[in-house]
Amino acid sequence: MLVSVYRYNPEKDNAPYMQDIHIDIPGGKDIMVLDLLQLLKEKDTTLTFRRSCREGVCGSDGMNMNGKNGLACITPLSQVVEKDKLVLRPLPGLPVIRDLVIDMSQFYRQYEKVKPFLINDTPAPAIERLQSPEDRAELDGLYECILCACCSTACPSFWWNPDKFIGPSGLLQAYRFLADTRDTARDQRLSELDDPFSVFRCHGIMNCVNVCPKGLNPTKAIGKIRNMLLQRAT
């Protein structure tokens, strides 16, 4: 099969280019895209990409495979290869450090903005702060995010305003703490989100839902933040 990989080494290359590599998959097996990258790296050791857990838990190997963002380690070739060809690019919209490795500083800066930790100013009890099973269930579909950035880098609103729009990933995390009954900073959190960019740059096109490798729904969480803002203000 033919693999076309985005290559860019700022120390050597003036501009990024696509490198075409023909490769035979051993035994014709349906391997994961990450395994394919490993085979490519054996051929050309300068090929650079991030990877760690190789089982969709760490979120290191997010990349754009034939036009769709996803985690290379849990994406089988049969799911993305078209006409025996696979185009691999870094996640779109963020600066490229080298080859498939991107600089995620802007993404993390937005994550930091939503204060992704529990705030509770009441005295700590002797045991854990308990929740009812129902209250705990509110966090399902929110806490599972692994911050791979597949969603935010698939979002045009994040491409145009990565410094102002929190992005789907950050907003999913924002709602994860807004929905937590143990958190006492709800009002303060909402005040910080009530501007024309942070939340409201989302136009609900659901690219984030389409690409999330964990099957989460940031658009729904953003809708719930909107409703919280609306209820607070009317």
Place this chain on the structure above:
Amino acid sequence: MVTSITSFGRSGLYDWMMQRVTAVVLMAYTIFMIGYLLFNPSLDYAQWSGLFSGTAMRIFTLLAILSMAAHAWIGLWSVSTDYIKITSLRFVFQSVCGLLAFIYVVWGIQILWGA
């Protein structure tokens, strides 16, 4: 929190709500107009002029014009902050949009109450 002094209501929530409320007004006006034109195929000047001489129709039309101005401002402001990265150019674009919206509102009022 991101500050912005050029958005319609300075608040994301307010802009978002206005965009939806004005959309409903514009939809109601559009449906009314299409219905009126469909049910009056042989429309003449006297009938058309008569329609707009009623106070209710004038209020409804003015509401639609104001809604359109606000809706267009919020929408185009959003487009300009997405795509126009040069601040001075964006400010000029937003100023032109604001001026046009103002002109259309005044012109609309003149047409409604002028005839």
